[in-house]
Amino acid sequence: MSTNEPGTNNPDEVLATPPVPGESPWHRVHVPHLVMGLAFLGLVAVWALVVPLNAVELPHARWLLPLPWLVAGAAGLVATILSGRRRAP
Secondary structure, rough: OOOOOOOOHHHHHHHHOOOOOOOOOOOOOOHHHHHHHHHHHHHHHHHHHHHHOOOOOHHHHOOOOOHOOOOOOOHHHHHHHHHHHOOOO
């Protein structure tokens, strides 16, 4: 069976399919994935500031720890509002 036959996960075939009229070329944002990804990246950044870089001392870092959760939550709210606006007919 050749890899260029129809229905064989050929990347050229996927790119060559015409878009469906009225459908956006962008995929929907999965808001929980976005929020948890941003929170994870933010917590890694806080950890990097405290442990390896030693830029912030641990007692002074207590105000830094909630920031990733606040930023991720705000981004989730914005994504929810914007995706809800696009879905409305």
